[in-house]
Amino acid sequence: MSELRGVGIGSGIAHGPVVRMTEALPAPAQTPSAAGAEAERARVREAISHVAQELTARGEAAGGSAQEVLEAQAMIAEDPTLLDEVDERIDAGSTAEWAVHDAFAGFKATLEAVGGYLGERAADLDDIAQRVLARLQGLDAPGVPDPGHPFVLVARDLAPADTALLNLDQVLALVTSDGGPTSHTAILAREKGIVAIVGAVEAAGLATGTTVIVDAAAGLVTVDPTSDEQDRAAQRAADRASAEAAPLTPGALADGTAIPLLANLGKPADAADAVARGAEGVGLFRTEFLFLSSSQAPTVAQQRESYRELLAAFPGQKVVVRMLDAGADKPLAFLNDAHEENPALGLRGLRALRASEDILREQLTALAEADAATEADLWVMAPMVATVEETAYFTSLAREYGLKTAGVMVEVPSSALLADRVLAHADFASIGTNDLTQYTMAADRLLGSVSAFQDAWHPAVLRLVREVGAAGARLGKPVGICGEAAADPLLAVVLVGLGATSLSMAPAALADVRHALSERTLDEARHLAEQALAADDAAGARTAAAEAAAALPPHQKETTS
Structure with missing residues (x-):
């Protein structure tokens, strides 16, 4: 073994x-075309069109995030710049197969050099190229x-x-x-x-x-x-x-302490699945879907309709909407098209919005109008807040538009360390553990070579969570978790022990976390948190918490009237 x-x-x-x-198809040989450039170009266009249609059809069948991803792949396949690169090689005498192979490889290298979000998408080009080559050669695509x-x-x-x-x-x-x-x-x-x-x-x-x-x-x-x-x-x-088949109940610890379990959503159409899985609201609604596929910012009317659709799915429940979090791995030309050597540390999140305040104001206008037309409990929050001044700026602006609950994302160590002062201005804090871990550990969350450092179990990250939780408790302000750490059942219990008052996650994780919470009291959650904090590294923290949990007696969750 x-x-x-x-x-x-x-x-x-x-x-x-x-x-x-x-296994992938082998690279084609670089041989001169016997059919001529016109025929080779026609073959390429037919193959690319076929692959794009197939990807779009698969996306429609899959739905959800998969549809977005596959439709994006279809757009990449038909990218005019990429097609020009293929034509250039065909005009030089290459076969369609070699031209596709070489052009896609060059385009991939360019994206990898850019890094970040585009670097992650570079791997998609291999799959697209393989499908186009298979079509050109009359073979089944690898799969x-x-x-x-x-x-x-x-x-x-x-x-x-x-x-x-x-x-x-x-x-x-x-x-x-x-x-x-x-x-x-x-x-x-x-x-x-x-x-x-x-x-x-x-x-x-x-x-x-x-x-x-x-x-x-x-x-x-x-x-x-x-x-x-x-x-x-x-x-x-x-x-x-x-546990997944158990009746849907509100999130709570074994002693009856309520811990609302919320959903992380990327678009309004995802709401139905979250509701079906027992989400008690939305802890993170990412608004980027409205912006990333556009060459210009969507109108207030377009935004209002999307927000209205989302809010209508959760009448009487909390819905936390994050303002546009662009920059770094999600570049937007109309927001910030300046080259940055290290975009993760550049003009992103609230910084980018302040530099283009009209976009922020339009978003707040649309949210306020959608809020007035629905019955959800709308909360809004700013991404990548690093200072007390930024907190005061955003919360003041949100209230200017009549939005009654305004908070901040805690994703930067500075805002965690100053959580008491941040929460003096904000109505709530929501901890984004993905970015908080990235910035605490100085490890790019998109870089596979340092993925071992991207672990929210690290005691350094947990200490920062504790700072925010303690500040929230002192000031009577809610502290949520909306990073992927909340989807880890044992870590979810530890986060509650550190002061988290709600947890938000991908809907598929709700059942596991609901069950894990129901097995532990608040005192036990705090005990597990202490064991994790005493460790020297992420692996040690996870092991210490798991061993401490195994030593505790089982509980039946108390019923409350």
Whole structure:
């Protein structure tokens, strides 16, 4: 038996035989065209059009985030700049196959050099190129195998088109050697509730047929496990399934302490799934979807309609809307098109909005109008707040538009360390653990080579969470968690022990977290938090909390009248 480590997505567990992803098509030879440039260009256009239509159709069938991703891929496939690069090579005498291969490779290198969000998207070009080449050669595009039995899929990475339409009756779990917690594989696995571990470098050596246990909660792949280990894994999976099937109840600890469980959403259409899974409102609504696909800012009317649709899905419930968080990995030409050597430390979040205040004011106008037309409890918050002055600026501006509850995202260590002064102005704080971890650990959250540092269990991150929780308790201000850390059931309990008063996560994680909270009292959550804080590193904190939890007696959640 051996163990491989990576970044776990969610908290599920599964076991079964490995089946490796189908290998990519080999690079075509660089040979002169015998058909002529006009014929080669026609072949390329037919192939690209076919692939774009196929990606769009897959997206429509998949829905959700997968549809956004696949539609973006279709747009990349038909990008005029990329097509010009292909034509240039064809005009020089190349075959359609070589021109596509070489042009896509060059475009990929350019995106990788840019880094950030565009760097992450560079991997998508490999999949698009493979599909175009397969069409040109009359072959089936490489994709997910179908061995005819349940299996653990192991791959270097998965293309969005493959992840979007996985047969969840057959694919027990995913393991990739590449990718990080924000890769497309991770995002779509999280949304679909698939057991997954990404960035497990040594997974490249796993052979088809090998039995493995994939434990996402521990970020661990156990190779050739014993029968007892497989039995324990099966029992854990069964317990998790029972928790998911349990009646939907409000989030609460075993002693009755209410901990509202909210949903992180990316667009209004996601609301129905969140409601069905028992979300008690929205802890993070990302407004970027309105802006990222546009060459100019959407109008107030367009924004108002989207916000109205969202708020209407949660009558009487809290809905926290984050103002546009652009910059860094989400560049917008109409907001900030200046080149920055290190955009993660540049003009992003509230800084970018202040530099283009008309966009911020239009967003607040649309939100205020949508709020007036619906019955949800609207809260608004500013992203990437680093100073007390920024807090005062945003909350004052929000109240100018009649928005009664205005808060800030705590994603920068400075705002965590000054949480008492920040919360003197803000009505609430919401901790974005993804960015807070990135800035605390000086580790780019999109860079696979430092993904091991991108772990919210690190005691340095937990100390900052404690600072915010303590300030909130002293001032009577709510402190929510809306980063991916809230989706880790054990870490969710620890975060409550550090002072979090609500937790927001991908809807697929709600059942696991609801069950985990119901097993612990507030005193026990604080005890687990103390054990984690006493550790020296993330792995030690996770282990200490897990061991402390195992030593505690089981509870039945108390009923409250």
